[in-house]
Structures are given as structure tokens and as C-alpha cells.
Amino acid sequence: MLRVIILVIAIGAGGLAGWLVLSTRAREVAVAPAAPVAQTKTEILVAAGDLVQGQALDEKSLRWQSWPKDSISVGFISREAKPDALTSITGALVRSHFVSGEPIREEKLSRGPAGMLASMLPSGKRAVAIRVSAESTAGGFILPNDRVDVIQNVSSAAGEGKTENTSRTLLRNVRVLAVDQKADETKGQLVVVGKTATLEVTPTEAEIIASAQAAGTLSLALRSIADLDEKPIIARESSVNVRVFRAGKSEDVKVRSEGTVVQ
Numbered sequence: 001m002l003r004v005i006i007l008v009i010a011i012g013a014g015g016l017a018g019w020l021v022l023s024t025r026a027r028e029v030a031v032a033p034a035a036p037v038a039q040t041k042t043e044i045l046v047a048a049g050d051l052v053q054g055q056a057l058d059e060k061s062l063r064w065q066s067w068p069k070d071s072i073s074v075g076f077i078s079r080e081a082k083p084d085a086l087t088s089i090t091g092a093l094v095r096s097h098f099v100s101g102e103p104i105r106e107e108k109l110s111r112g113p114a115g116m117l118a119s120m121l122p123s124g125k126r127a128v129a130i131r132v133s134a135e136s137t138a139g140g141f142i143l144p145n146d147r148v149d150v151i152q153n154v155s156s157a158a159g160e161g162k163t164e165n166t167s168r169t170l171l172r173n174v175r176v177l178a179v180d181q182k183a184d185e186t187k188g189q190l191v192v193v194g195k196t197a198t199l200e201v202t203p204t205e206a207e208i209i210a211s212a213q214a215a216g217t218l219s220l221a222l223r224s225i226a227d228l229d230e231k232p233i234i235a236r237e238s239s240v241n242v243r244v245f246r247a248g249k250s251e252d253v254k255v256r257s258e259g260t261v262v263q
Contacts, residue, residue, distance in 0.1 A: 042072070096108050124202065125200050150169070
């Protein structure tokens with residue numbers, strides 16, 4: 001009986017010792033890290049520095065940059081597709097800003113004999129210059145790419161030596177292309193006081209501006225950037241006469257309609 005008890009105790013002790021050894025080894029085994037997935041890369045053309053509107057590109061303006069193949073968007077210029085892009089793109093004009101390291105895209109460049117301002121115009125748009133002064137351009141704080149309202153000011157004789165001044169808004173939410181011959185804001189220069197402002201308009205709006213400028217003077221009202229989504233509006237060429245009775249006397253007042261939305 002004693003031998004049986006000793007045998008049982010020995011077997012239990014051996015099992016316990018084996019369990020402790022296996023448990024210790026399991027804790028000591030380190031989990032092997034997963035092998036990193038190799039990411040395929042290629043080279044794309046990027047701006048070597050900040051590029052401004054109207055700047056002509058040269059080889060110093062551009063460089064090749066390593067880029068993940070899966071992150072290449074349509075319009076990027078890759079070295080695989082265009083190995084000679086660094087030289088073939090030389091001479092193209094910048095239509096809108098690039099920051100240093102930004103991928104070069106064809107839609108932001110202009111090629112061919114067209115001038116810088118013509119290259120900035122979208123299809124179907126026209127550039128019209130109007131005479132301005134510091135007083136008629138929000139104190140000179142209107143810069144290229146700002147949005148403005150165009151206001152006409154007309155002075156007419158009202159009889160008895162009096163002059164009647166009338167103002168009305170012709171166009172709203174119009175983009176300023178340039179002030180004088182400056183189509184870009186120079187770093188550190190906050191105010192551009194010029195004698196002409198070039199606006200981006202439709203052919204119909206160009207006719208309205210030409211007619212309004214011949215009949216009076218034009219002023220520009222600077223718009224808030226919070227209102228840039230408002231649809232452009234042009235004034236109608238119609239008006240109505242309203243008879244106003246005041247203190248027993250009647251007076252005819254010409255009222256112009258507010259405008260119509262351009263689709």
C-alpha cells in the first residue's frame with residue numbers, strides 16, 4: 001500500500017514538473033513580427049519650389065520625386081510614362097500656383113503661343129479691363145483672384161441746375177484677373193493700387209461693362225470669401241416708372257429691376 005501511495009505521488013510530481021516546464025517555455029517564445037509589405041514606388045514630376053501664375057517653367061523649376069504607385073492620381077506626370085518630361089515641359093506657363101513638392105499636373109499648365117492672361121481664361125470667358133482708382137477699388141485692397149461686384153455710377157442733369165447721381169449693381173461675384181498688368185500677388189505686398197482692373201466675364205457681361213463704362217464710371221466692391229458660392233447676377237436692361245404721391249404731389253421715379261441669375 002505504501003508503495004502505491006509513493007508511486008502516485010511520484011507520478012503527480014512528475015506531471016506537475018512537466019506542466020511547469022512547458023508553461024515557462026511558452027512564455028519565453030517570442031512572437032515573430034510580420035514581414036513588412038514592400039510598397040511599389042515610382043517617380044513623378046513635382047515643383048522644385050513655389051511656382052506662381054504666369055511663370056515660365058525651366059529645368060530648375062522641376063524635379064523627380066519618389067511616390068507610391070498606388071497614390072498616383074490621374075494627371076500626375078510619371079517618369080515611366082514620360083521620361084523626357086523634365087525637358088519637354090520647359091517653357092510652359094503656370095496657370096495657377098504650385099507649392100514646393102506639389103505634383104505637376106497638365107491642367108494647371110499652358111502651352112503654345114498664347115499669352116499668360118489668355119492661358120488663365122477658362123473656355124468661353126473674356127477678359128475686360130475697366131478704369132479704376134484707389135477710391136473705386138476698396139481703397140486699393142482688391143488683388144488678383146479676389147471676387148467683386150461691379151457698380152455703375154451715372155450723373156445726369158435733374159433740372160434747375162441740379163445733378164442727379166444714380167448707382168446700381170451691374171454684376172456680382174466677378175473674378176479679378178489682374179490689376180494693371182499684375183496678375184499675381186507678390187509676397188509681402190498687400191496692396192496693389194492700379195489704374196485698370198481686368199475682370200473675367202462672359203461675352204454678355206463684357207457688353208454690359210463696355211456700355212456701362214461709356215455711360216458712367218465703374219466701381220468695384222470687394223466681396224467676402226464666405227459669399228464666393230453665390231451665382232453671378234447681371235442687371236436686366238429693363239426698368240419701370242413708379243408714380244409716388246408725397247404731400248399731395250406726384251413724382252415719377254424710375255426703378256430698375258434687381259437682376260437676373262446667370263445659369
